[in-house]
Amino acid sequence: xxxQQLRVSKIRDGTVIDHLxxxxxxxxxxxxxxxxxxxxxxxxxxxxxxxRLGTKDIVKxxxxxxxxxEVDVLAVIAPEATINIIRDYTVIDKKRIERPTAVTGVLSxxxxxCITNANEPVNxxxxxxxxxxQCNYCGSIVHEDEVPTYLDVA
Amino acid sequence: xxxQQLRVSKIRDGTVIDHLxxxxxxxxxxxxxxxxxxxxxxxxxxxxxxxRLGTKDIVKxxxxxxxxxEVDVLAVIAPEATINIIRDYTVIDKKRIERPTAVTGVLSxxxxxCITNANEPVNxxxxxxxxxxQCNYCGSIVHEDEVPTYLDVA
Numbered sequence: 373x374x375x376q377q378l379r380v381s382k383i384r385d386g387t388v389i390d391h392l393x394x395x396x397x398x399x400x401x402x403x404x405x406x407x408x409x410x411x412x413x414x415x416x417x418x419x420x421x422x423x424r425l426g427t428k429d430i431v432k433x434x435x436x437x438x439x440x441x442e443v444d445v446l447a448v449i450a451p452e453a454t455i456n457i458i459r460d461y462t463v464i465d466k467k468r469i470e471r472p473t474a475v476t477g478v479l480s481x482x483x484x485x486c487i488t489n490a491n492e493p494v495n496x497x498x499x500x501x502x503x504x505x506q507c508n509y510c511g512s513i514v515h516e517d518e519v520p521t522y523l524d525v526a
Numbered sequence: 527x528x529x530q531q532l533r534v535s536k537i538r539d540g541t542v543i544d545h546l547x548x549x550x551x552x553x554x555x556x557x558x559x560x561x562x563x564x565x566x567x568x569x570x571x572x573x574x575x576x577x578r579l580g581t582k583d584i585v586k587x588x589x590x591x592x593x594x595x596e597v598d599v600l601a602v603i604a605p606e607a608t609i610n611i612i613r614d615y616t617v618i619d620k621k622r623i624e625r626p627t628a629v630t631g632v633l634s635x636x637x638x639x640c641i642t643n644a645n646e647p648v649n650x651x652x653x654x655x656x657x658x659x660q661c662n663y664c665g666s667i668v669h670e671d672e673v674p675t676y677l678d679v680a
Binding site: 380381394395396397398401406407408409411412413414415416417418419420427429 | 534535548549550551552555560561562563565566567568569570571572573574581583
């Protein structure tokens, strides 16, 4: 068990996204826009044995501290995750993320006629409902498994 | 350096795909059909510091030994990789993979009218050329960055 827990080693500085449901690690990478091509140091463990979850995924991103809007989107697909911010091998901020009621400025609306797609100075805003994320302006729904597709990568 | 080298820990049994060019880890997962949803224990390091390559990616897949046809496809996108088969923490087979001259039965042809897409008892076969992989039957080219798209996942 100890060996499994340490399958992905500690990082000096960055963010640890832990207690992901097994199978979510690649979705997290998509949400964070990480494919390794930008030189980011990233470690990923899939199906790591966990006391709490049976098995879990874990993602460690070096030298990057997630913003609140990134945490909000992660919370939609992985509400059970924990996010720890690490500096000099020490957890300086540890939070259990919670499913937000709304997500602002991170997703684009799938409706091309929505005002948020019209080059107007309007931020996207989606309400988080059981059936998915609903655009505040036109009512379009983004289902949770579509979230990576509609990420508004700047 | 030692710390970086060990960022993804040893596995008891399985396959270690090492010395990948930084940014290739996710392509390797796509080729192997791994997204973590089948319970596979997988560890991934992106942009690990390497004496040989500057930085590299590494993928460790537990309890799975790659087949020769899987190695052949990996060799197309990552000819510089090394593949070590591990049993009981020991490397039992260590090979530097080489770009193959042909790949049989792993990719589907993008040409829908190709005989290999006509439910005939014909295996796909692609010649590996500088410009990509060329179908032996209809001459269609699959470029290397399209390989994950045309993997014939059974």
